Amino acid sequence: MSITVRPVGYDDQPAYTRLGGEAFGVPDGGRAVPSREEWAAAGFREWGAFDGDELTARLRVYGFTSWFHGAPVSTAGIAGVAVEPERRGSGHLARLFAAALTEAREGGETVSTLYPTAPGIYRRLGYEVIGSFDDVDVPLQNLARVPAPDGVVTRRAGVADFDAVVGVHRAWAARQNGPISRAEKPFWTPPEKFFADYTGVTLAVDAAGEVVGFASWIRGEGYTPATAVMEVDDLIALTPDAARALWRTIGSFSTVVGTARVSTSGLDPAWLVLPDLTSTVHAAHPYMLRILDVAGALGGIESPLEGARVPFAVRGPADLAGAWTLSVADGVTHLEHDPVAVDDAHHERPVLTANGLALLYAGAQSAANLRLAGHLAGPDGYDAVLGALFAGRQVHVRDYF
Structure with missing residues (x-):
């Protein structure tokens, strides 16, 4: 067996797409091969292991910056890892990672991160779990007991508020380790698309008129609290009163929505204002880091x-x-x-x-x-x-x- 590891080109996309479907499932109607223009514009790097002309393993690298120790750090995000089932355990993955991480290091990326399906596989390559990105279900009836904020009001955001939303996220992220900066593809979103993706984006505004928090949410279907769920992608607050104001706004749906499914991680400081921390983890996604x-x-x-x-x-x-x-x-x-x-x-x-x-x-x-x-x-x-x-x-x- 002679294995060649090299970057994946557009002509490899049918095999790359097929192997991804085997690993992650195929949606109804199949998974379409991207057009050459879509693939070229995506901004990621793809690697494959080949036995002759046959693709046997693959991965994708996203180049972005993430916040560590108060500064944006150049990061290689690994995703879409798949190995042909008949080749698993044959060392393909180690060769693939060696090539992709060498390129990343030579390109100036100092850390690498990924979301594993099986952490043990990646521990052998030097990655370790440092946290988790979780979707947590919060009963909206509990949010009615959040104390009223002092000097902070909420209002609906529009495209003109995009810079303020970005500023809040940046101020919050700079105080953490790990958040993606959202300054590069695919995490940077044009303002019009950002707001079109949500039912609403709510701002928390203090007495001086400064935006000190925001929540982006999708209302979801139905109006029966027992079954209706709304999604909250971000609830980020720079002050406790901003957190209270945003939680109370989400809680105002409690007569028609029973649950808010909130994206969060760790012990989020925005949750410390809640008088009742009753919640259920709907989905947990461990996050791994490797130093390059x-x-x-x-x-x-x-x-x-x-x-x-x-x-x-x-x-x-x-x-x-x-x-x-x-x-x-x-x-x-x-x-x-x-x-x-x-x-x-x-x-x-x-x-x-x-x-x-x-x-x-x-x-x-x-x-x-x-x-x-x-x-x-x-x-x-x-x-x-x-x-x-x-x-x-x-x-x-x-x-x-």
């Missing part, structure tokens, strides 16, 4: 730990294995590569697995928990500083791909 460039990802992060200095090492895939010293000077982190073998470094400095590095960078787990999970070994004298360097922001995601 250690120095590129961990360097240049703003930090108040002036003068901190931590040696560490990473063991795992060859592209990540190595030893570094991280220091903080002039308010930002700096990385210096240390030319020592990782096995030797194990005896003198903390050693992270590739998975542990992802968890640490995202602020998803403490150093103590990384040790419990087997992702951090070696001396523990640096653990407090190592954890503090990457703490302070929760992991939140709002876009599925």
Whole structure:
């Protein structure tokens, strides 16, 4: 067997579409092959593993920016991973990822993310679960008890308010780890299409006239509370009163809608104003992260730990294995590569697995928990500083791909 891994071209699209249908199902009427114009305009990169002329495995890479540690970070988002059932377990996936991630790294993307169907497959490649994008069902009758906001009112948004909506999302996302910036395809949406996709977009406006929150929602069918469900794609608030105002607006449908299906993640601060947190997870989508460039990802992060200095090492895939010293000077982190073998470094400095590095960078787990999970070994004298360097922001995601 001679396997070739290469970018997928338009002439490969029939086979690429067929393999995707085998993995993810085929809708009624079949799945259409995109036109050459549609494919060229989509803005993603596709890779395939070929046995001769036969496509045996595939994946897609979205290039975008996501927020980590207060800055947009160049990200390779992996999606549409599929392997021909007769070839599963034959190493096709590892070869495919090696080629796609090498291209991503060489193109300046410093981290990679994906939504797995089976996390264990991707853990072997250096990815780890850092959070989850969830659809959560909230009974609307409970929202009637949300206290009235002080000095914040709601109004319907229009196309002229698009920049204000984008500004609220950006202000919120910059305070988290993980959100996609929505600045690039396919997550950037033209204003007219953005508003056409929803029944309504509601703004929360403070006494000074500043937009401090928004909710985008689809009303759904029916008017019987026992069965009617409305979808809330975003409910993002920059103040507690903005959150109260938006929840109360959604709750005003309670006489005709019984449930709001809200897209959220983690313990969302907008939910802290609710007097009743009764909810049901309708669907959960774990989110995984892998570091592609250690120095590129961990360097240049703003930090108040002036003068901190931590040696560490990473063991795992060859592209990540190595030893570094991280220091903080002039308010930002700096990385210096240390030319020592990782096995030797194990005896003198903390050693992270590739998975542990992802968890640490995202602020998803403490150093103590990384040790419990087997992702951090070696001396523990640096653990407090190592954890503090990457703490302070929760992991939140709002876009599925």
